[in-house]
Amino acid sequence: MRLGIVRGRVVLNLATASLLGVRLVIVEPVSAKQLASGKGADTAVTPVVAVDQLGAAEGQMVAFVEGREAANPWWPEIAPVDAYCSLIVESVDYRPPKNLKHLMV
Amino acid sequence: MFLARIDGTMVSTAKHASLQGCRFLIGQRLESDGQTSGEPLVILDWLGATDGCTVLVTTDGDLARQKLGNTTPARLVVVGIVDQANQPKPVQGGAG
Numbered sequence A: 001m002r003l004g005i006v007r008g009r010v011v012l013n014l015a016t017a018s019l020l021g022v023r024l025v026i027v028e029p030v031s032a033k034q035l036a037s038g039k040g041a042d043t044a045v046t047p048v049v050a051v052d053q054l055g056a057a058e059g060q061m062v063a064f065v066e067g068r069e070a071a072n073p074w075w076p077e078i079a080p081v082d083a084y085c086s087l088i089v090e091s092v093d094y095r096p097p098k099n100l101k102h103l104m105v
Numbered sequence B: 001m002f003l004a005r006i007d008g009t010m011v012s013t014a015k016h017a018s019l020q021g022c023r024f025l026i027g028q029r030l031e032s033d034g035q036t037s038g039e040p041l042v043i044l045d046w047l048g049a050t051d052g053c054t055v056l057v058t059t060d061g062d063l064a065r066q067k068l069g070n071t072t073p074a075r076l077v078v079v080g081i082v083d084q085a086n087q088p089k090p091v092q093g094g095a096g
Helices: A032-037 A068-074 B062-068
Strands: A002-010 A024-029 A048-051 A061-066 A083-094 B002-015 B024-030 B036-044 B054-058 B077-081
Touching (some): A002 A048, A002 B036, A024 A061, A024 A083, A032 A083, A032 B036, A048 A061, A068 A083, A068 B062, B036 B054, B036 B077
Parallel strands (some): A048 A083
Antiparallel strands (some): A002 A061, A061 A083, A083 B002, B002 B054, B024 B036, B054 B077
16 A cells, blocks of 8 residues: 545546445555655656545545455455555654665675 | 565555555665666565565465455565575576
8 A cells, every 4th residue: 555645536427336326535555755854746657546435535535445456345246447446544653764774684 | 575674664644444554665676686676666574574574574464364354455474584595607508
């Protein structure tokens, strides 16, 4: 799961049957630099459209799962979904080491 | 599977029902030279990894599915805490 900030919504007019009535949000993934500084947008990361069934508001941070597991909530049905907001972030305790090069033996 | 360094933890109130009571860590993927790459990742943990730990993370959602049920929207799980990882040596004249 990556972290992302909800930036907007997508509303479909015509949709495949399994996506009817499903809430879609535009999520901007959070980079390490952004998470450490707590502000600013990183234009280097590409936003994604994700399904949101938790009601995340604009500006809220979510964690979204990508890939086949994003369609798991529809099990045993199948759904053409590859990004799904699993949780809304309440707080983050992020303390990366100052020396970014990690020790390996 | 890949190695990741744990950089923190995360708290959430609103989450998918299957994820109730789970422990979420924030980690960064490690490359072979020890540098991190990509964006921070939210990783499920049942082993008790802490800040600064190097962990082995699986990208297969089957372990999460086995523990949390078939409907769980989770993928990355800590499957081991690393004691030691030998850095691969550069191959002389080898192809990329």
